[in-house]
Amino acid sequence: MATVFFASYLIGLRDGLEAALVVAILLTVLARSSRRDGRTPLWWGVGLAVLVAGILGAVLTYVATSLLGGVRLELFEAVTSLVAVAMVTWMIFWMRRSARSLKAELTGRLTAALGMGPTAIALLAFVAVIREGVEMVLLVFSAAQAAAQTIAPLLGMIAGVLSAVLLGWLMNRAVARVNLGRLFTWTGVLLILVAAGIAKYAVHGFQAAGALPGAGNLAYDISHTVEPASWYATLLAATVNLTPSATVLEIFTWIGYSAVVLLAFFRPARPARPARPAAPPEQEQQAARAEAGA
Known part of the structure; x- marks a missing residue:
């Protein structure tokens, strides 16, 4: 239970840190703009986001535990895992692109919202x-299903979020000195490996439901030498879903996703093309006459 708790704690801490960082930036902008009246609607928006994420988690848990069973449950968990992988992958690259300009972008949006009123x-x-809340709920839900646990992932996620809130309060005092590029790089790599494990679990669910072939085609099985209930096996299963036994398609999915996304993640950004200098007026006229003569 402790290892599953720790795995969910890492997910809650990682996504909670990003959300806390965003809130810290917004609070800093409000303070520097002498608009403390904007804090109340800001916290209302944050609270509503937390409430919606909590409702989503409760709905997913209720559907999985009360309404579905057997093949339908396997398919439901596999589909939600694919949704989590797709959303996490998009978020990883969005954060990579926005790391350097996130503060300026949020500042611009908040400045515009201040002129539109509390609702904005x-x-x-x-x-x-x-965005962070939904991503976190989907990740923890998929990790909980993969680890066959109930309460431990929820407690770990809550503890991670509370730790992120504390760190966010500290970052609110030093947000200008936070290296967003380095922060998002390391957390992005961690999240890519977590998403690879969830993609592997999705394949496992589809194979268990009979929607994909190869359920009996094992790539390896070391469960007779590695105790599945040991702390290290549970930790690997709960974080990156590396289990003592796995099918060929599961391993192919894990390695393929990790390799492709990591290569794309660390690919150098293309330099912006320099603007073409404008031609002098005389050259423009000569070019126009040449085109007209042609």
Whole structure:
């Protein structure tokens, strides 16, 4: 239970840190703009995002435990895992692109929202936080299903979020000195490996439901030498879903996703093309006459 708790704690801490960082930036902008009246709608937006994420987690858990069973449950968990992988992959590259300009982008949006009223401020905070909340809920839900646990992932996620809130309060005092590029790089790599494990679990669910072939075609099986209930086996299963036994398609999915996404993640950004200098007026006229003569 402790290892599953720790795995969910890492997920809650990672996504909670990103949400806390966004909130810290918004609070800093409000303070520097002498608009402390914007704090109340901002916190309303944050609270609503947390509430919606909590409702989503409760709905997923209720559907999985009360309404579905057997093949339908396997398919439901596999589909939600694929949704989590798709959303996490998009978020990874969005954060990579926005790392350097995130503070300026949020500052610009909040400045515009201040002129539109409290509702706009609350909506901006809601949108900024709900992305991390939904991602975190999907990740923890998939990890909980893969680890066959119930309460430990929830407790770990809550502890991780509380730790992120504390760190976010500290970052609120030093947000200008936070190296967002380095922060998002290391957390991005961790999240890529977590997403690879969830993609592997999705394949496992589809194979168990009979939607994909190869359920009995094992790539390896070391469960007779590695105790599945040991702390290290549970930790690997709960974080990156490396289990003592796996099918060929599961391993191919894990390695393929990790390799492709990591290569794309660390690929150098293309330098912007320099603007073409404008031609002098005389050259433009000569070019126009030449085109007209042609």
